[in-house]
Amino acid sequence: MNHALTSLAQTLLIGSVAAAVPTQQSDEVKLLAGDPGLHDHFGRTLSLWGERVVVGSRFDGLGGVELAGSAYVFLRQGDGWVQEAKLTAADAEAEDVFGHAVAIFGDTALVGARNDDHAGGIDAGSAYVFVRDAGGWSQQAKLTAGDAAAGDHFGVSVAIAGDLALVGALYGDAPGAADAGSVYVFRRSGASWSQEAELNPADAAALDGFGWIVALDGETALIGSRFDDVAGVVDAGSAYLFERNGAGWSEVTKFAPSGLAAGDEFGSSVALEGDTAVVGTPRRNLPGAPDAGTVLVYRRDGAAWSQEAALTASDAEAGDSFGHRVALHGDLLAVGAAQDDHAGGFDAGSAYLLRREGSAWTELTKFTASDASDSENYGSIVAVADDLVLVGAPHDDIDGLVHAGSVYAYPLGGDCNGNGSPDLLDLAAGTSLDLDGEGTPDECQALAASAASISIAAGGTVDFALGAGATHAAELYVLLGSLSGTAPGLPVDGLVLPLNVDGYLLQTLGGGGPLVAGIGLLDGAGAGSASLTIPAGALPTALAGATVHHAFAAFDLAASQVTLTSNAIPTALEP
Structure with a gap:
């Protein structure tokens, strides 16, 4: 063993060329239109289903047909995305704004064109259905309101679930209330679509903005009415829940929380899944932070709905517009804050991921674009799945094309510890540690520790778990430490031990210092x-605030070669 240690020491310390430790690469993936154009606003809308996302590009000029609009379908392949199709209306015309709203369910996509002119009138609006088969994507139908009129802007919002589709008409007339807004229900039979119902709230009033945004889950619809005047409060906003029963569609409840102020615009965004409804209020004032925004979560118990939570950003500031868009998947909630100012720029925008446990919601992480800049409005649209978050940035400049737009994809990581939860969520919730900051739970790396710090005054122990893997069974391991950092590290046998040479490293290499079982043989x-054991008061107080790093090397005794160098784990020395 002594000969082996001498050999290992020589291997570690011979050589004078320092190698840089690789930095952790971001998992952010940026989706761009295959043919981006000036002011296309690609990424203002998007919808996710399985491994596909459809992205609206409402101001796409289509080679000279100005503002006709388009939508793109992307397919996820491994860690990347490929553009599968570009969707355009068969009768595309200038200023249709096709792509203002998009939705996808299975092999069916629905695209709104709110400014489409047709027999119903100028800007009456329409929505187009596309289906995918072995030959690709093709237009199946064009939907228009049975009572279409000029300026209705049918197609301002869309949603789809199975053979049901919802289409909002922002200025559709309700009985006794001109331009109040309407939502239309369409049903597919075979390849044919027909209008099944027109939805209007019982208390509809002019310019309520009913239908600005819609969500559909089964045969339940959640509809935002962002400009609704509630109890005399102008543009306070509301949201309505409709359900279909044997007799047709009926209004179930109206969400209009107490305390709304003028211009809050509750109902600007909605999401619905099962017994959970989410409504965004992006103009809601917080103490000292006007227009910071909030999101309200409602839960159904039996037939009754009640408020479960009122959510705000942990770093809320004036004008953030938290709640500009929301997306719900199980107990995960994504929230866009399209006007958040941060280091990336003014109105650069951000998005938040929250998770529910029981009835409590916890903010897990905040997303910002790695290349953020002023006025990108990242967070204008969001989507979430078990292992993925998508965020739209419609004002992103691409290769000099102002406001061409983009979409950012964030895989939430694998499940390296096999607990059924994505690694990123484990780290954000604190159920796993990432002491080395590499973005991977420590228990999935070669070296993990039980704690992030140790007190000089009180003393304590940090336990280390070494996991080199079966290919390193029975090899010699040496756990080493350094008080002088991890970069550039120590090159050895083509590998890099992420520790800098100092007195503490030499002490641990010789088997001394405060490490217990720092040298030994790996098991089968x-x-x-x-472990690192520090008796109370054993270290000088001058070390308070310092960080000591530990890493280990595995050594093949027969070959006299280092075969593995682990990650470095930091331990903060506290007073």
């Missing part, structure tokens, strides 16, 4: 254990 699974 390539695992081992060691």
Whole structure:
């Protein structure tokens, strides 16, 4: 063993060329239109289903047909995305704004064109249905309101679930209330679509904005009415829940929380899944932060709905517009804050991911674009799945094309510890540690620790778990430490031990210092254990605030070669 240690020491310390430790690469993926154009606003709308996302590009000029609009379908392949199709209306015309709203369910996509002119009138609006088969995507139908009129802007919002589709008409007339807004229900039979119902709230009033945004889950619809005047409060906003029963569609409840102020615009965004409804209020004032925004979550118990939570950003500031858009998937909620100012720029925008446990919601992480800049409005639209978050940035400039737009995709990571939860969520919730900051739960790396710090005054122990893997069974391990950082590190046998040479490293290399079982043999699974034990008051107080790093090397005794160098784990030395 002594000969082996001498050999390992020589291997570690011979050589004078320092190698840089690779930095962790971001998992952010940026989706762009295959043919981006000036002011296309690609990424203002998007919808996710399985491995496909449809992205609206409402101001796409289509080679000279100004503002006709388009939508793109992307397919997820491994860690990347490929453009599968570009969707355009068969009768595209200038200023249709096709792509203002999009939705996808299975092999069916629905695209709104709110400014489409047709027999119903100028800007009456329409929505187009596309289906995918072995030959690709093709237009199946064009939907228009049975009572279409000029200026209705049918197609301002869309949603689809199975053979049901919702289409909002922002200025559709309700009985006794001109331009109040309407929502139309369409049903597919075979390849044919027909209008099944027109939805209007019982208390409809002019210019309520009913239908500005819609969500559909089964045969339940959640509809935003962002300009509704509630109890005399102008543009306070509301949201309505409709359900279909044997007799048709009927209004179930109206969400209009107490305390809304003028211009709050509750109902600007909605999401619905099962017994949970989410409504955004992006103009809601918080103490000292006007227009910071809030999101309200409602839960159904039996037939009754009640408010479960009122959510705000942990770093809320004036004008953030938190709640500009919301997306719900199980107990995960994504929230866009399209006007958030941060280091990336003014109105650069952001998005938040929250998770529910029981009835409590916790903010897990905040997303911002790695290349953020002023007025990108990142967070204008969001989507979330078990292992993915998507965020639209319609004002992103692409290769000099102002406001061409983009979409950012964030895989939430694998499930390296096999607990059924994506790694990123484990880290954000604190159920896993990432002491080395590499973005991977420590228990999935070669070296993990039980704690992030140790007190000089009180003393304590940090336990280390070594997991080199079965290919390193019975190899010698040496756990080393350094008080002088991890970069550039120590090159050895083509690898890099992420520790800098100093007195503490030399002490641990010789088997001394405060490490217990710092040198030994890995077991048959390539695992081992060691600990850092500091007696109370044993260290000088001058070390308070310092960080000591530990990493281990595995050494093949027969080949006299280092075969593995682990990640470095930091331990903060506190007073």
